[in-house]
Amino acid sequence: MIPQSIQDLFKKFGSLPVVVGCLFITTLYVSVCNLAFSEGSALHVSTYTVTLFGKYLCYALLALAVDLVWGYCGILSLGHGAFFALGGYAMGMYLMRQIGDRGVYGNPELPDFMVFLNWESLPWYWAGSDSFIWMIFMVLAGPGLLAYIFGSMAFRSRVSGVYLSIMTQAMTYALMLAFFRNEMGFGGNNGLTDFKDILGFSLQSDTTRIVLFALTALFLALGFALCHFIVNSKMGRVVTAIRDSESRVRFIGYKPEHYKVWIFVVSAMLAGIAGAMYVPQVGIINPGEFSPLNSIEMVIWVAIGGRGSLYGAIIGALVVSYAKTRFTAIMPEAWLYALGGLFVLVTLLLPKGIAGFVPSVLDKFKQAKKDKSIAEKRAAEVKS
Amino acid sequence: MLRTFCLIFTMLISALSATASAAEDFDALINQLPHKNLRNITPLLEKIAAQDDERVRFVLTEIVNGDLYYLKSNKQVVSIRKTPDGDYQLTAILGAQALENQSKSAMKKIRTSNRIRSDIRGLLAQLDLTHKKEAVRLAAVKQILDDPNSESIALIKKHLKTEKSEDVVQLMETAMAVNQFKTGSIQEKTSATKALKNSLEPSVRNAMVQELNRLSEYKNSELSEDDKALKAALTKAIDSIKQKRSIYEFIENLFFGLSLGSVLLLAAIGLAITFGVMGVINMAHGEMIMLGAYTTYVVQQLFPQWIDYSLFIAIPAAFIVSGSVGILIERGVIRFLKGRPLETLLATFGISLILQQLVRTIFSPLNRTVAAPEWMSGSWQINPIFSITYNRLYIVIFALAVFFALLAFMKRSSLGLHVRAVAQNREMARALSVRSDRVDAITFGLGSGIAGIAGVVLSQLTNVGPNLGQSYIIDSFLVVVFGGVGNLWGTLVAAMSLGSFNKFLEPLTGSVLANIIVLVGLVLFIQKRPKGLFPQKGRAAE
Amino acid sequence: MINKAGSPLLEEENIQPDTRHGVILYVEDVSVSFDGFKALNDLSLYINDGELRCLIGANGAGKTTLMDVITGKTRPDVGKVSFGQQVNLLDMDEAQIARAGIGRKFQKPTVFEMLTVFENLELSLAGDKGIWTNLFHKLSGEQKDEIDKILQTIGLQKERFMLAGALSHGQKQWLEIGMLLAAKPRLLLVDEPVAGMTAQETERTAELLTSLAGEHSVVVVEHDMAFVRSIARKVTVLHQGSVLAEGSMSEIQTNPEVVRVYLGEDQGAA
Amino acid sequence: AETIKVGVLHSLSGTMAISETTLKDTVLMMIEEQNKKGGLLGKKLEPVVVDPASNWPLFAEKTRELLSKEKVDVIFGCWTSVSRKSVLPVIEELNGLLFYPVQYEGEESSKNVFYTGAAPNQQAIPAVDYLMNDIGAERWVLLGTDYVYPRTTNKILEAYLKAKGVQDKDIMINYTPFGHSDWQSIVAEVKKFGSAGKKTAVVSTVNGDANVPFYKELGNQGISAEDIPVVAFSVGEEELSGFDTSPLVGHLAAWNYFQSVESEENEKFIAQWKKFIGDDKRVTNDPMEATYIGFKMWAKAVEKAGTTEVDAVEQAMIGITVSNLTGGTAVMNANHHLSKPVLIGEIQENGQLEVVWETPDTVIGDAWSDFLPSSKNLIADWTKPVNCGNFDITSAKCSGQNF
Amino acid sequence: MIELKAVNQKYGGTQILWDLDMQIKAGSRTCIMGRNGVGKTTLLKCIMGMLPLSTGSLTINGQDMGKQSVEKRPEIGVGYVPQGRHIFGQLTVEENLKVSLNCKRQSSKEIPEHVFDLFPVLKEMLQRRGGDLSGGQQQQLAIARALVLNPDILILDEPNEGIQPNIVQLIRDVLLKLNKEQGMTIVLVEQKLPFARAVGEYFHLMEKGEVVASGNMEALDDKLVAQYLAV
Numbered sequence A: 001m002i003p004q005s006i007q008d009l010f011k012k013f014g015s016l017p018v019v020v021g022c023l024f025i026t027t028l029y030v031s032v033c034n035l036a037f038s039e040g041s042a043l044h045v046s047t048y049t050v051t052l053f054g055k056y057l058c059y060a061l062l063a064l065a066v067d068l069v070w071g072y073c074g075i076l077s078l079g080h081g082a083f084f085a086l087g088g089y090a091m092g093m094y095l096m097r098q099i100g101d102r103g104v105y106g107n108p109e110l111p112d113f114m115v116f117l118n119w120e121s122l123p124w125y126w127a128g129s130d131s132f133i134w135m136i137f138m139v140l141a142g143p144g145l146l147a148y149i150f151g152s153m154a155f156r157s158r159v160s161g162v163y164l165s166i167m168t169q170a171m172t173y174a175l176m177l178a179f180f181r182n183e184m185g186f187g188g189n190n191g192l193t194d195f196k197d198i199l200g201f202s203l204q205s206d207t208t209r210i211v212l213f214a215l216t217a218l219f220l221a222l223g224f225a226l227c228h229f230i231v232n233s234k235m236g237r238v239v240t241a242i243r244d245s246e247s248r249v250r251f252i253g254y255k256p257e258h259y260k261v262w263i264f265v266v267s268a269m270l271a272g273i274a275g276a277m278y279v280p281q282v283g284i285i286n287p288g289e290f291s292p293l294n295s296i297e298m299v300i301w302v303a304i305g306g307r308g309s310l311y312g313a314i315i316g317a318l319v320v321s322y323a324k325t326r327f328t329a330i331m332p333e334a335w336l337y338a339l340g341g342l343f344v345l346v347t348l349l350l351p352k353g354i355a356g357f358v359p360s361v362l363d364k365f366k367q368a369k370k371d372k373s374i375a376e377k378r379a380a381e382v383k384s
Numbered sequence B: 001m002l003r004t005f006c007l008i009f010t011m012l013i014s015a016l017s018a019t020a021s022a023a024e025d026f027d028a029l030i031n032q033l034p035h036k037n038l039r040n041i042t043p044l045l046e047k048i049a050a051q052d053d054e055r056v057r058f059v060l061t062e063i064v065n066g067d068l069y070y071l072k073s074n075k076q077v078v079s080i081r082k083t084p085d086g087d088y089q090l091t092a093i094l095g096a097q098a099l100e101n102q103s104k105s106a107m108k109k110i111r112t113s114n115r116i117r118s119d120i121r122g123l124l125a126q127l128d129l130t131h132k133k134e135a136v137r138l139a140a141v142k143q144i145l146d147d148p149n150s151e152s153i154a155l156i157k158k159h160l161k162t163e164k165s166e167d168v169v170q171l172m173e174t175a176m177a178v179n180q181f182k183t184g185s186i187q188e189k190t191s192a193t194k195a196l197k198n199s200l201e202p203s204v205r206n207a208m209v210q211e212l213n214r215l216s217e218y219k220n221s222e223l224s225e226d227d228k229a230l231k232a233a234l235t236k237a238i239d240s241i242k243q244k245r246s247i248y249e250f251i252e253n254l255f256f257g258l259s260l261g262s263v264l265l266l267a268a269i270g271l272a273i274t275f276g277v278m279g280v281i282n283m284a285h286g287e288m289i290m291l292g293a294y295t296t297y298v299v300q301q302l303f304p305q306w307i308d309y310s311l312f313i314a315i316p317a318a319f320i321v322s323g324s325v326g327i328l329i330e331r332g333v334i335r336f337l338k339g340r341p342l343e344t345l346l347a348t349f350g351i352s353l354i355l356q357q358l359v360r361t362i363f364s365p366l367n368r369t370v371a372a373p374e375w376m377s378g379s380w381q382i383n384p385i386f387s388i389t390y391n392r393l394y395i396v397i398f399a400l401a402v403f404f405a406l407l408a409f410m411k412r413s414s415l416g417l418h419v420r421a422v423a424q425n426r427e428m429a430r431a432l433s434v435r436s437d438r439v440d441a442i443t444f445g446l447g448s449g450i451a452g453i454a455g456v457v458l459s460q461l462t463n464v465g466p467n468l469g470q471s472y473i474i475d476s477f478l479v480v481v482f483g484g485v486g487n488l489w490g491t492l493v494a495a496m497s498l499g500s501f502n503k504f505l506e507p508l509t510g511s512v513l514a515n516i517i518v519l520v521g522l523v524l525f526i527q528k529r530p531k532g533l534f535p536q537k538g539r540a541a542e
Numbered sequence C: 001m002i003n004k005a006g007s008p009l010l011e012e013e014n015i016q017p018d019t020r021h022g023v024i025l026y027v028e029d030v031s032v033s034f035d036g037f038k039a040l041n042d043l044s045l046y047i048n049d050g051e052l053r054c055l056i057g058a059n060g061a062g063k064t065t066l067m068d069v070i071t072g073k074t075r076p077d078v079g080k081v082s083f084g085q086q087v088n089l090l091d092m093d094e095a096q097i098a099r100a101g102i103g104r105k106f107q108k109p110t111v112f113e114m115l116t117v118f119e120n121l122e123l124s125l126a127g128d129k130g131i132w133t134n135l136f137h138k139l140s141g142e143q144k145d146e147i148d149k150i151l152q153t154i155g156l157q158k159e160r161f162m163l164a165g166a167l168s169h170g171q172k173q174w175l176e177i178g179m180l181l182a183a184k185p186r187l188l189l190v191d192e193p194v195a196g197m198t199a200q201e202t203e204r205t206a207e208l209l210t211s212l213a214g215e216h217s218v219v220v221v222e223h224d225m226a227f228v229r230s231i232a233r234k235v236t237v238l239h240q241g242s243v244l245a246e247g248s249m250s251e252i253q254t255n256p257e258v259v260r261v262y263l264g265e266d267q268g269a270a
Numbered sequence D: 001a002e003t004i005k006v007g008v009l010h011s012l013s014g015t016m017a018i019s020e021t022t023l024k025d026t027v028l029m030m031i032e033e034q035n036k037k038g039g040l041l042g043k044k045l046e047p048v049v050v051d052p053a054s055n056w057p058l059f060a061e062k063t064r065e066l067l068s069k070e071k072v073d074v075i076f077g078c079w080t081s082v083s084r085k086s087v088l089p090v091i092e093e094l095n096g097l098l099f100y101p102v103q104y105e106g107e108e109s110s111k112n113v114f115y116t117g118a119a120p121n122q123q124a125i126p127a128v129d130y131l132m133n134d135i136g137a138e139r140w141v142l143l144g145t146d147y148v149y150p151r152t153t154n155k156i157l158e159a160y161l162k163a164k165g166v167q168d169k170d171i172m173i174n175y176t177p178f179g180h181s182d183w184q185s186i187v188a189e190v191k192k193f194g195s196a197g198k199k200t201a202v203v204s205t206v207n208g209d210a211n212v213p214f215y216k217e218l219g220n221q222g223i224s225a226e227d228i229p230v231v232a233f234s235v236g237e238e239e240l241s242g243f244d245t246s247p248l249v250g251h252l253a254a255w256n257y258f259q260s261v262e263s264e265e266n267e268k269f270i271a272q273w274k275k276f277i278g279d280d281k282r283v284t285n286d287p288m289e290a291t292y293i294g295f296k297m298w299a300k301a302v303e304k305a306g307t308t309e310v311d312a313v314e315q316a317m318i319g320i321t322v323s324n325l326t327g328g329t330a331v332m333n334a335n336h337h338l339s340k341p342v343l344i345g346e347i348q349e350n351g352q353l354e355v356v357w358e359t360p361d362t363v364i365g366d367a368w369s370d371f372l373p374s375s376k377n378l379i380a381d382w383t384k385p386v387n388c389g390n391f392d393i394t395s396a397k398c399s400g401q402n403f
Numbered sequence E: 001m002i003e004l005k006a007v008n009q010k011y012g013g014t015q016i017l018w019d020l021d022m023q024i025k026a027g028s029r030t031c032i033m034g035r036n037g038v039g040k041t042t043l044l045k046c047i048m049g050m051l052p053l054s055t056g057s058l059t060i061n062g063q064d065m066g067k068q069s070v071e072k073r074p075e076i077g078v079g080y081v082p083q084g085r086h087i088f089g090q091l092t093v094e095e096n097l098k099v100s101l102n103c104k105r106q107s108s109k110e111i112p113e114h115v116f117d118l119f120p121v122l123k124e125m126l127q128r129r130g131g132d133l134s135g136g137q138q139q140q141l142a143i144a145r146a147l148v149l150n151p152d153i154l155i156l157d158e159p160n161e162g163i164q165p166n167i168v169q170l171i172r173d174v175l176l177k178l179n180k181e182q183g184m185t186i187v188l189v190e191q192k193l194p195f196a197r198a199v200g201e202y203f204h205l206m207e208k209g210e211v212v213a214s215g216n217m218e219a220l221d222d223k224l225v226a227q228y229l230a231v
């Protein structure tokens, strides 16, 4: 049983302070233990763990983005990996430029892959990529613009349901193929890698890693707060109504397509931020991130965690990623059985995902109580 | 090129001068074969070819076919044939004693290389001009036509009189004309050009283009009247050939498109049932295809002697295997997800991971070999520049057959009606005595079974490995959605048009860009028709 | 950022139908066909400002289709539909039409099943339907009172926090009427409001609709003749997509054609 | 530590499992053998196997896990170049040691990596020489999967062919996506390209699963090795064991090793492999030999250095020789690439490749191609005084060093 | 004959039916009435097996059906016309009618002609999609679909919703005729008194998930109406 006080807290503010609090404590703990305790100390948290957690938190933010559109607006996007990857590429381009003349060919201007493909100069779309501000802008604008264009076309034409899902998949698939092409100027299959530093701080130093990790946690907290705010506003209710019956929403005067585009764009930007934080921590971005299977996996995080519950999405991303990390190490040849089995079992046994499990148990408990009191009341009524 | 020519020439000279005294004994030469390595076998083969012995052709044929071996034990040179039980039947080249069947480990191949084989083939072609079989003679003339020289032309001229087959005569005449074109006077060239202007043989065109290029090097003023006439004739002939070629190219692209479309259709059509009709987002569909392909492999392993008929066993077998697995999945998992269609995505994705790993565990992660039956190999040469490969042809026919069978089932049978009724309103269908559980299981089994059949077909085209399913799942969903969910005709039209679109684009843009363009085109198209090509119509569709 | 897209010529929030001629809805020569079947056939109809009009007609006569046309759900093949004299409804989409002041209750009750009864009403309240406003929107006390009042009217106070999906059929009918009230449209299109209601509820609905008329214009489709009789001033009968008869209830009841194709002996006054 | 930990970083699931699983088994086999001999420096070797699942960021994560959590002394792993690129920064940061056993596009030399597969000059260039001189090819089709290895290789080949006087119109280049499965149009185009009256050859850098449908289509459209030979750089015994080779007999592959090569070491190796894997039908291939050589060299270097400490082993590696499986000797050069013989083989009906041509001597792997303008001035040399992976001989400077 | 004893039913947490007892005689015409939301539809769904009973028993024609699945009902002769029609929207009218044809009770593979005699409009619309029909047409289709089964017991949930007056009369006549000529048991949920009085022999009044009054239709007096049907 969760202590009464926490439950009350939940009731009052929802999950917001809990999630933010958890994030804060973890971040603090991890940073302190990584920097303050030396290796070998029992309290030490290794840099490996820090980057791993950093990666998980990026996934969590991404899951949040998916949940916002899927859980609340009913848009099952099988292409959110595209927004994540675009954010990642925006960051990757910036990091690439920071290498400067420390690349293998020592060209101060061009990234290595352009040098050996005999490119003379940077293509136009790389313009500004060495500016930090521009990078931040692109991290938001890239995914946002794609989401806006795709969304306003699709939602205006009332593409919905599986049609929309499969089109998002086609979108990310097409982008994957495009980014695979060397002519695209994004490093082809190898993508962007071998980054050296960010804003002058070496990416390989522990402090930078901790800072990146903490920033990711911060973004996740902000993202959570933002989503929380959105879904609990009247706008959130409109969006839920759209999920229920889009056409009915129209007849009371809302333009569902505007709402959908808006929320799609917000979600894409969140995914973009997740991608941007992901790249410096894992050290590579390549077209594989556009792969439709990746996007499906994101949806699965949300489903496992509990669709339509913001903290559920986070839990789902963390659980699945952690399971993957552990399983691939403990049972390298059988981990797919375990992961596949996990997916099947969660679907069968926890229809509302992990996040729906605890409340439903609580509900049952409460219900039993309530039933009893109602029965008593009726009995009393009948007697009288 | 020159070397080839010289080799053939020397061989030929010796072959023709049958009485060449320096000729060594055929038997002795053959017995030397096992002792030669790749570098010094050529002179030996030249000598063998020079023998006037009726066994020469047989030996040379066996060499090009790769059937000439020697026994490790006694270095006896033999030709081999595979027996149905996996052993080899041996025929000694020398001597007539019967040999016992042997396994391959007891012998070693007489090694040759492409170059040597290609040279021998040229030589054989000349010998083959008098072969009993028309097809062999035809092939021989063709071979000569591709690379004519005065000797071979002389031979053709000689045999032309006695040749009875229309086709062979025609081809021989073409060969002579080409020769005339290459070696004759300007007038002869001009008349040859006219005679050849309807020929689609590549060598004809090559010769003409070469000649035209030669003429084009001169200024018009430098050309004689005859030259000019030739040039005009050439331009005209090449144009007419070009025109014909472009027609055939179009037909070819169309066929490629339809055949790609058929593959897409087969891959997607099972999904059109499980996803389109039942509404299950079946991420394990690809793995059902994969299981079908592995079934083909197992069937071939079980009946290695019946490769030619293996597909006829494999098709029902794959249907049963994939269908049963489908039913298992439905009974074990999907039925608990009624009314939660999106969650089927999650569960079936899990299942697909498990199935992939399962075949990795059972069959290893490596691809498995699936042999092509004889009747599915090769191509149907319609004319020198246009042929249709048999496997594609059969696949197109087969895909359409499966499609129409399924269509009839869904539209005509009462089960088909029940499937659709359950899909639209399960509760109500049950209240009308439809046993929805059974219908669900059968439907899912049917969709999966058809995916299994698709796997049999794909085993003839691509890898049979754990990733087979993954490569088709996205395309399958695209096809079903593009066609309009729940509409089988839509699936057909979508598959065929995607296939054709892709194949007409590919020569223009390359296959990577073609894929991208098709995808983008699809996304744009859906804006125009948000419910696919054949949307569900009416009020109820909203 | 994007909430002002749509037709640039129309600031739909400010639309005021021009009713100087006393007519709020013009439907002129409208035809609709589906796969060759003519659901509406050269139909013309005028609704006066503040009028309560009953629309009756055989099943399949085209009543619902007519409402679909007015609210933008179905595009007519030919014809003209305007709100007041100037606002051409055919140029507008569903949301614009709704914002312009035409509200609708569907034949099959449609409410937002995953929202509570209260939230269903909250969303339907008249007001700005743009994104940014709604993102920062807080219910005012007035609005709360208004919702409470509506809840009372439709008898769902107890169910206010229930998910609308869990309501019974009749309760959903009421909720939908409530949503219509909340939106305060100029013109109400009400498709079979009393289906599945008890006689007394029917009476209450009748009162409600009559009280709305005057300030609002109301078009009611209903097959319950008792109900129609109790509210009707002017009745229009549709048949096979066109107007068959128009007049007072007693005129209609005695129209032999109407009796034959629609009312039957029991209801007919013949 | 009581054991020496050997990290094995090969994908066991996902698209690359098909190739990489074999290499994981090879490493395990080598470790088992070494342990039977008593291990190294008196310690047993302990394999640490992880599954990076064909997922490139996961490769980086797993490398970090192996190095900082498991504290392995060496890693054998990667197949695709992108996986290597993803691992590289981590390996360099944590100063690990990676043996990379697959032929690749070159243009790289890291202090922490030993490249035991072929560089382009150890595979592509000799193959083209063979086609040009022995087969007499005059027209060239360069087919490749659209990614860095084929792109680079084809760039190098194009430059090389042009240097040999081949004209533009006699070169056709075509790229296909990963896993391309419908080759009808491309094969038809090749056929057309090859019917222009000049001897035509195809150089294929088509990768992985796309090969099976490609060869099947070749067979069905009747392109025989005698008409238009195809020489492939990514098709070996293992790939061939996955399909019916009868229509392909005579097509070519260029590698540094074939199972069919007769030598004592090879026989022993094949027998050992079949026993280890428990399957008499399993074949061996070039990346396995590369793994074998890499492992042997590492073991030798550890003994020479007397420690598994990375810097010491790295220095000890240079100059180490190990007999390769084709009867010669492999030498680790100062640029962290091997000297290897180059073999051209013809596909046989049984899925084996028979050598039809080989370089007279071993060829030194070239980290930086001489045929690319950007890298012709670069060399790699990890011995003093240069001690650098990308040293510009004109400016005598070393670019892009992290350490 | 349908008999319910001490039936309780819950939706998740909320209990709708409370210890409900009810008997419906074979060959009778019974009308179940009550305000919106009292549980009439829920009760019918329980009888149809679409909702599980929490406790209590249900027998139909002497067979214990409490635990039997929905598709058993048509087999023992129960036809159902649900509230809201539940037409198969994408099937044609003809297909809608054919769905139940292979039920065990049904020997013929053709739609019985008398269905079209009762509802001639359906004959005209055989090839139209069910979902495209107007509301009233759909209602006729729903009744016709249940009749195709040739049921002994016909259960109708507010069959007049949205039906034009003369068809209401038609339905009334049809129900009476089926009952009289074939002895078909009619169970009807109806809100409109005139219709209920015209068709029903017996009534059951429900309130808050319980049966609060039953009897012959004549016994349904203004007092009961005021108490349980008025708002």
Ligand SMILES: Nc1ncnc2c1ncn2[C@@H]1O[C@H](COP(=O)(O)OP(=O)(O)OP(=O)(O)O)[C@@H](O)[C@H]1O
Pocket (backbone or CB within 6 Å): B538, B539, C034, C035, C037, C038, C039, C057, C058, C059, C060, C061, C062, C063, C064, C065, C066, C107, E132, E133, E134, E135, E136, E137, E162
């Ligand atoms: N999308 C459609 N496709 C085909 N036919 C349609 C479509 N929509 C409506 N119809 C047909 O148009 C006619 C008019 O339908 P409508 O729903 O307007 O009737 P109605 O007057 O509302 O009837 P009811 O009183 O029964 O509700 C019907 O015959 C119906 O079958």
Ligand SMILES: Nc1ncnc2c1ncn2[C@@H]1O[C@H](COP(=O)(O)OP(=O)(O)OP(=O)(O)O)[C@@H](O)[C@H]1O
Pocket (backbone or CB within 6 Å): C165, C166, C167, C168, C169, C170, C171, C196, E011, E014, E016, E034, E035, E036, E037, E038, E039, E040, E041, E042, E043, E083
């Ligand atoms: N799926 C559900 N979940 C929870 N509660 C439900 C559900 N369906 C119905 N209810 C509740 O059960 C009660 C009875 O509903 P039911 O549909 O049986 O009413 P009814 O008597 O048929 O009313 P009506 O005359 O309006 O059709 C209602 O109060 C409703 O709120």
Ligand SMILES: NC(N)=O
Pocket (backbone or CB within 6 Å): D079, D080, D081, D082, D102, D103, D104, D105, D149
């Ligand atoms: N290095 C390769 N073949 O990717």
Ligand SMILES: [Mg+2]
Pocket (backbone or CB within 6 Å): C063, C064, C065, C107, C191, E134, E135
């Ligand atoms: Mg209607």
Ligand SMILES: [Mg+2]
Pocket (backbone or CB within 6 Å): C168, C169, C170, E040, E041, E042, E083, E157
């Ligand atoms: Mg009801």
